Amino acid sequence: MNYRAVDTAAEYVARLDTGADWRAEIEALADDVEADAAWFTALGAVQDAELWFYDQDEREYYPIEFDEPLEVASCVGNVSLLDDERFAHTHAVLSDPDGTTYAGHLNEATVWAGEVHMRVFEDELVREYDDTTELDLWL
């Protein structure tokens, strides 16, 4: 296992803009505070969403689309550098009016309301192509 001690440079709370993209907002926060490595958790609600599922055999992401309001019951992710840009790797659990849940890798979603806590680390994390999984991973 690869691991690394990190030092927290700063931490932030953010309220995401209604109508903006959930993940783009998190990346905008990272850009604003120049976070090349960060960890976040979040909660809120979205107006629609596109989740991705990674097919471990085909080595490809497949989208799952939702065109309806959903709660963001959980959101956990991190910011690192991918091809020299800040990328917010974002997993989320969404839920509908019945409490039924849908979850996976969150590619995009239109914010209804979003509250984020982000810890920014002093050292950067860089994603690189991993031959085994064909994913971009860090460390």
Add this chain to the structure above:
Amino acid sequence: MNYRAVDTAAEYVARLDTGADWRAEIEALADDVEADAAWFTALGAVQDAELWFYDQDEREYYPIEFDEPLEVASCVGNVSLLDDERFAHTHAVLSDPDGTTYAGHLNEATVWAGEVHMRVFEDELVREYDDTTELDLWL
């Protein structure tokens, strides 16, 4: 997007009392340590639960009730001031004996066992009415 740097004043781990209300316990912790702004994650199990789903068209919360034991697979939330009282905005993912999940805004739930990590921030967060979403939001 609105965001703010926060400084952590203290952090706590808590074990929620069996039979007490999940969210009230978190608010009791916040009251005890005088936390006017905090972020928490938690896990555990409950004996029953009431989730809320916010209808973005009607601008109203609708309850979803569960009168059965459920695991708390994830719980993410924050504490801030709402009408001068400490309010724990709490989202949770619950699961039943089949692993089937239910999720949303957690209004109340009777604790079976609960483990919480809370970071308390130095500056307060205050919720105010937001015209766009008709929710009480901070920043």
Add this chain to the structure above:
Amino acid sequence: MNYRAVDTAAEYVARLDTGADWRAEIEALADDVEADAAWFTALGAVQDAELWFYDQDEREYYPIEFDEPLEVASCVGNVSLLDDERFAHTHAVLSDPDGTTYAGHLNEATVWAGEVHMRVFEDELVREYDDTTELDLWL
């Protein structure tokens, strides 16, 4: 409610090894950095999984097994001492290609890719048998 202030001794990010066990990897990290108390959140994907549901009447865990690739949409847990060994109490929300979710207490799962943030506390947490729930709880 029992609670305790904790001081963070160090924090880590880790990438779990593909093919290893998810929870054993987290415990290996705790062992490596000598963490007798820690809190973590994580995300990623697994190749299979065994979730446990605690039957509050029977006072027993029942397993729910999955022999298929799943996303780890959320993972929240903590490390403490149980019978003098470091134990990673781990709850997770998993999802399949349709976005359908399964959640509970994660006993084991084969890592596809895993990213963890762990905060290590200075003081230890020790689990002891609790008569009311017949679970091993701390504080």
